[in-house]
Amino acid sequence: MALGALLAASAFEVSPRQEGGFQGGFVENLDDLSAALNEKSMIDALRSGTPMNFSFEADSRLHEVRDSVMSFAFDGDEAVRLEATRALCGRLASQMDGRNKNCLLLTSLHAMSSDAAKEVIIWMFPYDRVIQRSGQHVQLQDAFSLTSGLRKAASFAGMNLKSGFLTGKALDHQSSNVDQRVATFWISGFLGAELQVQSREGTALAAKLFRAANKALAGDEKSQEQLVAGITSLRNRADRPWTIENIGEQLLPPGPAREAFAAAAGFGPETHAPFSLDVDQFDERIKFRVFKLENGITVSSPFVEVGKNVQVKESADGATLYAQGKIRGETIRSTS
Structure with missing residues (x-):
């Protein structure tokens, strides 16, 4: 979905730990900026961002970022709008450190189909050095790259109501960065928000992490x-919301299994976001459970059949596998 008409925009340069004195102001050439922001790659990235919601104190609707965004959206006084964006700059600077470079914090205001609703987008573009040529004159200059340099953005839309601007979408192109501090300061630190993980995404992630942990523990049958x-346990307790962090801490004992699961999960904000487990989707993604028997036989069973047509019975001598079912096909293959 394309952006609505660009009504206003401000841009400020922000340095790590900067306290006030932010250089910038309102953007004058809105037509040029609108064309840049409406590049397909920019829009596609923004619209596919991760759902999030602001984190509020108990029984409170006060939130520095939300208040600033709503002031920019609905207060027609330019001085108030600039003050709101400077507040965002100060918050961003306080979250940045030596691992962050100077950036351009751009705030844009867009019309929506309803006159009472507005969309505000916060964009973060990185600092860069560019070579500018004019005739025979060549200079190295500072610049901020827009269309090729988008790293982070956040979109909020709604009306000027108590129930407005409570949720949004976050885009973070560094979310897979090995340095999780860099990857998470935008959402939890600067925006003061938490991710909303939908059932489908959370279920897929949980299954992926179990598979990754199992692969990492190859040869360690006890941990597997x-x-x-x-x-x-997770399948049997799908009636409650889970977070990836909860799964590791509550369903896996201390030791290699929990450590492998945690290593696969990392420490991103998605590990703290609750979701509802879709058991059918989870089973489809987990696929098969493989049993290796002492006599050299390997049995591969759909996970959902374990406990039904595939039984594992414990005894003093160890666990014994029992399986039954009609033969539907037979193949011969080499083990080499």
Whole structure:
């Protein structure tokens, strides 16, 4: 969905730990800026951002970022709008450190189909050095790259109501960065928000992490069995919301299994976001449970059949596998 008409925009340069004195103001050439922001790659990235909601104190609707965004959207006084964007600059600077470079914080205001609704987008563009040529004169200058340099953005839309601008979408092109401090300061630090993970995304992530942990523990059968026990517990307790962090801490015992799961998960904000487990989707993604027997036989079973047509019975001598079902096909293959 394209952006609505660009009504106003401000841009300020922000340095790590800067306290006031932000250089910038309102953007005058709105037509040129609108064309740049409406590049397909920019819009596609923004609209596919991760849903989020502001984190409020108990029984409070006060939030520095939300208040600034709503002032920019609905207060027609230019001085108030500039003060709101300077507040955003100060908050961003306080979250930046030596690992962050100077950036351009751009705030844009867009019309929506309803005259009472507005959309505000906060864009963060990185500092760069460019070579500018004019005839025979060549100079190295400072600049901020827009269309090729978008790293982070956040979009909020709604009306000027108590229930407005409570949620939005966050874009963070550094979310897979090894340095999780760099990857998460935008959403939880600067925006003061938490991710909303939908059931489908959360379920897919949980299954992916279990598979990754199982692969990392190849050869450690005891820890792999603990992962299987964790999977079973998660499926049996799908009636409550889970976070990735909760799964690791509550369903896996201390030791290699929990450590492998945590290592695969990392420390991004998505690990703290609650979601509802879709058991059918989870089973589809977990796929099969493989049993290796002492006699050299390997049995591969859909996970959902374990406990039904595939039974594992414990005894003093160890666990024994029992399986039954009609033969639907037979193949011969080499083990080499």
